[in-house]
Amino acid sequence: MQDDPVLKYRALSEMLRIFVIPDVKSRVAAGSIASSSLPIQIKQVRSIHSDSRNYVELNDEAQIVITAPATRDIQKDEPITLEDVNPDECYLEPPMVNGQPAAYFLCQFIFLDFFMSFNFLPNFPGVTDDELAKHNRYPLAALVQARDLLKKIQPIVILKQLAQHNWPPALGYYPHVLIHVHNNPSSISDSSFGDVVALTYNKDYWNKRLAFWKETKFFPDRLQYVNKAIDEYFEGDFISTIYVIVPQIEGIIKAYLTTAGVTPDRNFVTQLKNVVLSREILMFPRDVLDIIFGFIETGPLWWHTSLISDPGQEVNRHGIAHGLFTGFETRDMALKYLILLDALALVLLHDKMLTGKLF
Structure with a gap:
């Protein structure tokens, strides 16, 4: 959903070839993925990078956390809709490793398009707490509407x-x-x-x-x-x-x-x-x-x-x-x-x- 197709396709190509495909190959070698199940359909992927651990999450393994201001009082575990939050103020929470925010690359596929987000600041030397507190926006409304449209048509x-x-x-x-x-x-x-x-x-x-x-x-x-x-x-x-x-x-x-x-x-x-x-x-x-x-x-x-x-x-x-x-x-x-x-x-x-x- 980014504007520059060359930039977004090339960036995704690099991340897939450097991190995701080698991860799938290693899983096949370890027996956790059967070679007969290849190629794997990817719906979302997140690559996480920290000082202590680097790993890839495929599909449902990636539990994405987003935050947005509520427009009403919401009880724990209560289902919510777009009307219950302000989607213009929706942000991605970074993955946590050992209680600390970790660098990540995230891609979610929506039919023939995809949303991509990354934040490598946690791995930068001298990064401040204020800088780490700035999270990437998440286009919640656009993604929900796109998925609703696909389900409908x-x-x-x-x-x-x-x-x-x-x-x-x-x-x-x-x-x-x-x-x-x-x-x-x-x-x-x-x-x-x-x-x-x-x-x-x-x-x-x-x-x-x-x-x-x-x-x-x-x-x-x-x-x-x-x-x-x-x-x-x-x-x-x-x-x-x-x-x-x-x-x-x-x-x-x-x-x-x-x-x-x-x-x-x-x-x-x-x-x-x-x-x-x-x-x-x-x-x-x-x-x-x-x-x-x-x-x-x-x-x-x-x-x-x-x-x-x-x-x-x-x-x-x-x-x-x-x-x-x-x-x-x-x-x-x-x-x-x-x-x-x-x-x-x-x-x-x-x-x-x-x-x-x-x-």
Whole structure:
């Protein structure tokens, strides 16, 4: 939920690789985590550092304590709601080790986003009591509202519905498109549904994605083609968008496999899935990753050309490469393949963060 995506993803990547992943490996070696249970879905993690002890808490092991002024008298063990406290004055209490505040790094995952907080002052030489008394703010209201929204709209269900209607499941649908489908379930079948998606996948969205991909060297040697495809989309040249982006998707997957030490074969999508799921942890929901891989594996991009009945609704890589289609130059078709790239980027982002390639 921080504003600078490059900073927050890189910071999280460092903490996961330095502290969390080695901790999971040590637990597997000690037998406290079964290797068959990997990768572990991480909902929250806290790394604690003191003079006497350094350790990692996973999921429910991390018992987070927050303080906030009450707006009414509250009895011990009484359930409370946001209305019972002032969420604007909510603070994180540091973990205590041997009765003293300890340095920590905390990350809580909320669907495809995360909240991150850290305080290493307790380990600084000469730190004063006044400095230690200053605690980090905790966005209680924003986190509660985000979780309530997720519970209400059931994003996994809607992402599956989008995939069934040939809309690639991706990050950009959250929250606006998902809310729209939740409130208007039948709209996903409407011919005007592309307008709803296009409002979210607007120029500002793509400019931010391009800036992130450039800063992180996300698509080495291919960003110029991605940029070209997006530029042509907003110029209304949907033919160029499709002809540029469709073959790049296969190229991006195979290039990533090569950098991961895997020789791509005809099952390169399955190979990528195996690479991503071979890591010790998962930050994004497994269901989301499975939906994305399912769409990439079984979606129209790899269909036999004979199965394409309406090029205005779906095309495949082979047909585009060999010029077998006409009448495919629609905004929705171009947008779908740009969104497929965005979905693939989410998968690669996950893996890059866990392997130190986001630099």
